[in-house]
Amino acid sequence: MLVFCTGSATLAAALRNPISPTNIFAPASTPAHSIYRLSIFLLEVTGAIFVIVVSLLAYAVVKFRKRKHDDDSEPPQVYGSNQMELAWTVLPVLIVVVLFVSTAQVIHRVQDAQAPERAVRVTAVGHQFWWEYRYSQFGLVTANELHVPVSDSKNPTPTYLALLSADVDHTFWVPRLAGKTDLIPNHPNTMWIDPQETGLFLGQCGQYCGTQHAKMLLRVYVQSREDFDRWVREQQQPATSDPTVAAGQALFLAKACFACHTIRGTIAAGQVGPDLTHLMSRDTIASGALPNTPENLRQWVHNPNAIKPGSLMPVPDLTDEELGQVTAYLLTLH
């Protein structure tokens, strides 16, 4: 099994072929790389131990079985051997020392890294069952889809995340970018990533946080510096105000929606649910659970519980016509 593991890790690395978008053996960022290199070393050591011990076991099982022609005399009784027992105590202790030293180095390198001046800083707040992202450097707040700039290893621009929680424990886990770190109420944590290739990186919440833990998905968009800067400028704008959907906007502000959601540029300033100012700039809704299409949006607003049972968004009190108007309004929030 371990040989299989080592084999598959090497294969994954060699092929660079996406067996999985969340493969821990396909690192794309320094913390994930450091973990990957340590884990390969570990797999080699444990793999060697496995091969040696299992060979001895297999040999013993074959060579020392009672044969049919054996009489019933007992074999020589060997009570112990001080030399052997010393050897197989000292050797494991040495292996432990080597593994510990290599591990301690990686722990220090990842956990104690200092943020450079040009690092992008984001505060991630875990909620049941969605992610809030606050970029105080840029004065913008968004939800569920994290955008970060790509980092050049010669001139790194890492992103440092401060991790907070608004309710229970959550965990931020995007395997190709870094190991996981918990979001614990009243216990701020930090982590960092410096993705070296652009693209979309997937993950999900890694700490059981209630009914919809399984659908608290993560999407990290790594963009070139120009694309990231453009995205920031777009997100900094207040919400568009399209007069053709005024009816929907009025409903949004009159019904319960504004109490939980923020739409900058309107009076809606709720903190309980995701910021919707630029809802239509996102590929997904419901924390990655659904593609962001008009039909899905309408279904979600109509009855969140039918899609994500246990979601904390209450069913809005809207007639069919009102539902159409609110959806039309939301669809203008680019």
Place this chain on the structure above:
Amino acid sequence: MASESIPMAIPKTSRGVVFEWLFTADHKKIGVMYIVYSLLFLVIMGIEAILMRIQLAHPHASFMSPQTFNRLFTLHGTTGVFFVAMPILFGFGNYLVPLMIGARDMAFPRLNAFSFWITAFGGLVLYASFFAGGGFLQGGSAPDVGWFAYAPLTSTTYSPGHSTDYWTLSILLAGVGSVGGAVNFIATILCMRCPGMTLSRMPLLAWMNLVMGGLVLVTISPLTAAQIMLMIDRYLSGHFFDTQAGGSVVMWMHFFWIFGHPEVYVLIIPCFAFVSEVIPVFSRKAMFGYPAMVAATVSIGFVSLGVWAHHMYTVGMPSYGNAFFVLTTMIVGVPTGIKIFNWLATMWGGKIRFATPMLFCVGFLFQFLIAGLTGIMLATAPFDWQLSNSYFVVAHFHYVIVGGILFTIFAAFYYWFPKMTGRMLNETLGKWHFWIMVIGFHLTFDFMHIPGLLGMPRRVYTYEPGRGWETWNLISSIGVIFQAAAILIFVYNMIQSYFKGAPAGSDPWDAWTLEWATTSPPPDYNFAAIPEVRSRRPLWDIKHPEDPDWKYE
């Protein structure tokens, strides 16, 4: 030296039999009750596992709601640790320890009965939750916070109603039972050994239950304290874990895992005991390195108290804190590895008979080695930053619990069922049981490591397609069919053999420890005359008067 039991002339009424078992303080009957109780809950938790694996066989399956799934994994884990593994090991320990040390019963027979009944009651409290609230088919008010119930998910804010309370109370009750059992083991082993049986001559099973007892005493206290603090938070306006009022969520984790990690050693150490009794007898050799085995067990007991925060590497402890726990966790692997070498060395040069108990022990050796090595991987904090809370961890601990603990429990059944009932279990059925279990176990749990390596977290009622997890989940689910079949064969074997098995006699395996020196089953008083011993293998000395153990060690 085999003693004959004196036939009883008093006829038994069925009311008499029921009362005899309800009010017994005899360690053998209490042991059997613990074991039967655990087997019932083993079947129940197996059904819970089957249901969950059906849901996980395909992505976005709708076999059950998320609420039901979350209750199932909570019940499955809680039942497995507290109402299957602990009671079955206490059961075997209770049955065997007095017999193996030449005593007539445990030191405190009534405490023994009390410990069983309060543990049993705890299990009933936990399962009563299924019938409360919305009723059985909707999962009732069963707890859904996971078996380690992290705060603040367990606060009244996030877990309103009483579901969490069923969890808290049932564990409190089980903990009381465990402490009573541990006190009994320690007192019995330290005070009631027969003449000539110094500590260094007692069977390894006695040593291991002694260490286990000591560990239980240390480890249950923080668990009980945590349950009480949780109840105070929920009902008496406490704020131990309320972060809005100065409480700490991380403190729950520390309290739970200071219990939770030594607990897994509480579970595995008696299993080491079974292996240490079976491998020598079926290899026809004395245990290799008895003093090292004792020293290794005692050091595991101590070191295991200092490793708990390896369950908390992702919580945000400082780097030197994480490094400390990496070191202690790796160190505890050393005495564990030593034991594997000692068992191998016992087999080396022997004449191995592959009867069913030995088959399960060889399976254990192979699987426990793998589990230990994946444990070393998890001990390395950075690797754990990826693997923690993923299906790799689930695969690892099931490898230990099913591949290690359950396999040795099967070995113990096949080995000591003859002593307990006077009849042999069927060897052919035993081999079918073993091989089908091996196939099912490896199908489910080998391939379960892979989704973990590919980013699948645990405790998810469903998962996304396109992440490379589907095939492995399907294979894991298929393996469950084989495991269920193996367990059914086992249950059938036990029932059939109880009534129609071949008579065992007092010593069917040609073994060497004192329990084989009395009839099968033993009389109430165990031995007609208290034995006197001169070595670690009193029956070997009798069977080989020209070559007794006491000449050599």
